[in-house]
Amino acid sequence: MAFDRLIERIATLQNPTVAGLDPKLDYIPSYIKEEAFAKYGKNLEGAAAAILEFNKGLIDALCEIVPAVKPQCAYYEMYGWQGVKTLHDTIAYASEKGMFVITDGKRNDIGTTMEAYAAAHLGTVLVEDELCVPFGGDALTVNGYLGSDGIKPLLSICKAEDKGIFVLVKTSNPSSGELQNRVLDDQKTLYATMGALCEQWGEELPGKYGYSGVGAVVGATYPEQLRELRSALPHTFFLVPGYGAQGGGAKDVAPAFDANGRGAIVNASRSILCAWQKQHAPEHDYAKAAAAEAVRMRDEIVGEIGTIK
Numbered sequence: 001m002a003f004d005r006l007i008e009r010i011a012t013l014q015n016p017t018v019a020g021l022d023p024k025l026d027y028i029p030s031y032i033k034e035e036a037f038a039k040y041g042k043n044l045e046g047a048a049a050a051i052l053e054f055n056k057g058l059i060d061a062l063c064e065i066v067p068a069v070k071p072q073c074a075y076y077e078m079y080g081w082q083g084v085k086t087l088h089d090t091i092a093y094a095s096e097k098g099m100f101v102i103t104d105g106k107r108n109d110i111g112t113t114m115e116a117y118a119a120a121h122l123g124t125v126l127v128e129d130e131l132c133v134p135f136g137g138d139a140l141t142v143n144g145y146l147g148s149d150g151i152k153p154l155l156s157i158c159k160a161e162d163k164g165i166f167v168l169v170k171t172s173n174p175s176s177g178e179l180q181n182r183v184l185d186d187q188k189t190l191y192a193t194m195g196a197l198c199e200q201w202g203e204e205l206p207g208k209y210g211y212s213g214v215g216a217v218v219g220a221t222y223p224e225q226l227r228e229l230r231s232a233l234p235h236t237f238f239l240v241p242g243y244g245a246q247g248g249g250a251k252d253v254a255p256a257f258d259a260n261g262r263g264a265i266v267n268a269s270r271s272i273l274c275a276w277q278k279q280h281a282p283e284h285d286y287a288k289a290a291a292a293e294a295v296r297m298r299d300e301i302v303g304e305i306g307t308i309k
């Protein structure tokens with residue numbers, strides 16, 4: 001099961017964090033952009049080439065420290081098909097380096113369309129008699145608000161291909177409570193209801209450490225809900241965004257973990273990507289600065305939760 005692989009890599013590296021690859025041109029050192037623009041022009045192709053080079057430098061610096069990366073599709077789609085190709089090439093590069101790849105697409109639609117998303121991001125497509133891998137990530141973030149028929153097509157692909165999904169349960173953004181905290185007729189909140197569905201969907205994908213292949217996204221910015229959901233959802237592995245740039249810290253994310261230090265992976269994107277700018281490091285040292293921030297984040301979180309078994 002895919003999250004078994006992730007759990008094992010987290011334990012090996014003693015690092016329950018994921019580096020978010022949400023690249024913007026503003027975050028990229030000028031020497032990388034100038035080289036890409038000189039070769040491809042100041043256009044989508046040049047931008048996409050600069051992003052790929054930036055990402056590769058980060059992946060090289062992080063792959064022995066951080067178990068996983070989370071490219072957010074939006075930052076690649078914004079540069080058209082050239083950006084989408086960079087998403088593909090980034091996933092391939094991170095996978096080659098042994099990193100677990102969580103594609104952050106937050107996909108959601110009716111069943112047949114979800115089958116297409118699942119094939120694109122977690123599976124394969126048949127082109128005549130050739131089986132092709134479109135993107136090749138290990139897990140995909142999805143939105144479960146269309147209900148079970150939007151999620152079930154993913155489960156069979158996860159089972160067949162050894163992949164996982166993370167379902168939005170309690171998101172990190174300030175207005176997430178407008179809908180997600182609503183109390184339903186049975187007195188349960190909407191987020192708790194979505195969490196309970198994750199436990200149910202996960203029964204089809206059991207894992208050897210007790211966590212299923214259906215995870216939940218729960219924001220670092222809501223530590224009380226993290227605590228509540230950790231105890232309510234013993235088989236659901238959490239992806240926890242909101243650390244760093246959104247204000248979450250190690251104490252906030254600690255309730256996401258179980259007594260073995262398992263059960264969650266904490267994401268940071270901007271605080272890692274922009275570390276060189278924050279640290280006023282020379283631009284050639286951008287990847288070194290990202291690694292230093294990743295180590296600082298790891299040590300801060302492991303300092304709170306202890307050794308990961």
Ligand SMILES: O=c1ccn([C@@H]2O[C@H](COP(=O)(O)O)[C@@H](O)[C@H]2O)c(=O)[nH]1
Pocket residue numbers: 020022072104170171172173217218219241242243244245246267268269270271
């Ligand atoms: O509830 C959610 C779900 C997803 N995200 C994504 O995580 C990163 C956070 O980036 P930072 O720079 O570390 O704030 C980004 O890709 C979001 O789309 C989230 O923040 N909250």
